[in-house]
Amino acid sequence: MARFLTECPALHPANPNGDYLEITWLEPTxxxxxxxxxxxxxxxxxxxxxxxxxxxxxxxxxRHKVAGQHQVAGDRIIQTHETEFMREKDAYALWSDIVYGRAR
Incomplete structure (x- = not known):
């Protein structure tokens, strides 16, 4: 289940369950x-x-992932991918699946 860490008040998605939905991630359009x-x-x-x-x-x-560190500036290098655009109800259902570890 999604949990809040005591040191950080932000939402942390649960670790994926054994049989989770694999999301098709696309390059940003x-x-x-x-x-x-x-x-x-x-x-x-x-x-x-x-x-x-x-x-x-x-x-x-x-989905944003840290892909490394810029050697000169020290900034994080971020890779971004996204799902297909969808209706609100479908997006909230998929969001819930991600948060509760049922999809990645």
């Missing part, structure tokens, strides 16, 4: 320049985090 984030998991405690976003009446879930 750039379909919408600035989607609005509706929900987000912790960006600091794990090298992977998720955002539930809405843009133009459609919903998308984005």
């Amino acid at each position: 750039g379909r919408h320049k600035r989607p609005r984030t509706q929900a987000q998991t912790c960006t600091m405690c794990r090298p992977e985090w998720y955002e539930l976003c809405m843009a133009g009446g459609l919903w998308v879930i984005r």
Whole structure:
């Protein structure tokens, strides 16, 4: 189950269950320049985090992963992938699956 760590008040997705749904992650399409984030998991405690976003009446879930560290600036290098755009009800169902470890 999703849990809150005592040191960090942000939402942390549960570890995947043994038989979880494997999500097809796509390269970002750039379909919408600035989607609005509706929900987000912790960006600091794990090298992977998720955002539930809405843009133009459609919903998308984005996965961000730390892919390394920039050698000169020291900034994290982030890879972003997203699901297909979908209806609100489908997006919330998939978001719930991610948070409770039923999908990755």
